[in-house]
Ligand SMILES: NC(=O)C1=CN([C@@H]2O[C@H](COP(=O)(O)OP(=O)(O)OC[C@H]3O[C@@H](n4cnc5c(N)ncnc54)[C@H](O)[C@@H]3O)[C@@H](O)[C@H]2O)C=CC1
């Protein structure tokens with residue numbers, strides 16, 4: 001077992017910097033040995049104060065300099081494929097932030113490269129599986145005491161989007177989490193996706209139709225509706241209501257104290273995903289590190305990344321057609337059964 005997993009973090013933006021801080025301050029059995037970003041100043045800022053963390057402009061340079069046991073990939077999704085294939089060739093464990101890649105064909109190439117390696121090496125950053133609420137909901141559903149799961153009603157609201165957040169990214173970057181959660185909660189694949197574009201918000205930037213309603217069906221007929229609203233302004237909210245035969249379960253309601261005073265009632269709104277899912281990211285990265293030190297994967301794998309990429313591809317087609325689009329999956333290789 002690797003004593004101390006030396007990690008190269010690629011991409012030192014919002015998510016990469018958050019993971020660098022997490023590994024440095026809270027994760028056991030690992031350290032940040034390299035920070036890679038085309039923006040060297042940003043890499044330098046993220047690495048500042050971390051003993052042994054060196055700064056590079058490319059993953060190849062970091063690898064050539066030595067001291068890299070594993071890669072945490074936090075660049076934009078369209079850049080993931082190339083780095084994933086490289087890390088598989090080098091046979092080092094990878095935590096790839098979601099999405100694995102933005103479409104099914106590119107994700108399948110990653111699956112083929114991992115099969116060539118002959119063992120699972122990629123974990124995908126679907127952190128909701130490590131959220132206490134989602135884990136409890138999964139236990140309630142799989143426990144069976146409330147009968148069969150019939151429907152899921154999901155809401156996914158962000159206060160705003162960064163520059164360059166395209167209309168397709170509402171699906172590829174945001175709803176990709178719901179595709180994963182639906183597969184996690186039902187234990188089934190998704191069979192179709194439909195997207196409805198209703199009245200748009202005046203707060204959406206040019207080129208983005210926001211909000212959208214995504215309708216999902218699983219292989220056994222569980223129906224799911226998702227409100228994706230990425231310029232909702234008020235704060236961050238991710239929640240799910242599950243309708244089961246013998247009960248209704250809600251998760252992700254605003255938590256914390258609710259105060260009634262001076263004729264008003266209220267509590268705090270979560271500002272962003274870092275606050276809502278902070279504990280989940282910590283558990284996700286610790287699980288990855290623990291497993292990677294044993295040459296294993298400690299969470300959602302490349303098949304989960306591929307299956308959700310196929311859903312995203314169907315979702316992007318459905319955005320323009322308005323029709324229900326079938327999700328086509330290749331046969332699941334032995335490696336993931
Ligand atoms: N699990 C979650 O809840 C979240 C996941 N993410 C995912 O994390 C990834 C990164 O997203 P953000 O941090 O929001 O993006 P960002 O835009 O803040 O940061 C991306 C960084 O990658 C760098 N970069 C671009 N091209 C590069 C290259 N060729 N080599 C090295 N560095 C390069 C940029 O200079 C930038 O610093 C995405 O896959 C995104 O979907 C993002 C937010 C939340």
Ligand SMILES: O=C1[C@@H](O)[C@H](O)[C@@H](O)[C@H](O)[C@H]1O
Pocket residue numbers: 158173174177230273
């Ligand atoms: O992954 C994430 C972002 O990339 C995405 O843009 C947001 O919509 C999600 O809420 C967040 O969890």
